Amino acid sequence: MTSETSTPPTLLDLSTYLLSRIGRTARTRLAERLAGRGLRLWDMAVLAALADFGPHAQRDLVRRLGVDPSDLAKVADRLATAGCVERVRDGADRRRVSVSITATGRAVLAELDAEARAVQDEVLAPLDAQERRTLHDLLRRVQHDLPGAL
Numbered sequence: 001m002t003s004e005t006s007t008p009p010t011l012l013d014l015s016t017y018l019l020s021r022i023g024r025t026a027r028t029r030l031a032e033r034l035a036g037r038g039l040r041l042w043d044m045a046v047l048a049a050l051a052d053f054g055p056h057a058q059r060d061l062v063r064r065l066g067v068d069p070s071d072l073a074k075v076a077d078r079l080a081t082a083g084c085v086e087r088v089r090d091g092a093d094r095r096r097v098s099v100s101i102t103a104t105g106r107a108v109l110a111e112l113d114a115e116a117r118a119v120q121d122e123v124l125a126p127l128d129a130q131e132r133r134t135l136h137d138l139l140r141r142v143q144h145d146l147p148g149a150l
Helices: 015-035 041-053 058-065 069-081 103-123 129-145
Strands: 085-089 097-101
Touching (some): 015 103, 041 069, 041 103
16 A cells, blocks of 8 residues: 555545545455465455345346346356355246355355455554444445445
8 A cells, every 4th residue: 555655635624535445445455365375356256245135146246236237146056066156047937047055155155254354344443443433434434325335
């Protein structure tokens, strides 16, 4: 991350700039950890959506996650090959593919969640537990009110 002495103070006074820089650092660290397991952030996102919300039609996952349909197809292929998800064609509409998480996928997601929380602990190390809760609550409130937020 850029040191504060080389970053223009005008930028350091912008919360949005700080959020962007911290977010990029956290995302990079998490992506590196997942890559060590042969996985990507979208893999975790798909597994989390399926674990949290249940089976989805593949096109519904596209909308929920805001990902390109061809990219989601690649993620679903990779996760199916690894045994993390199961895909089944709808008998009534062969174009519709339902995706669900498997027991293996749940185990992988638990490992990925642990990795994500470790990165979160690294990034938020300067904050105590109460400050982390406060930051989280504030970020959730901002995210909730953003138009088009996931």
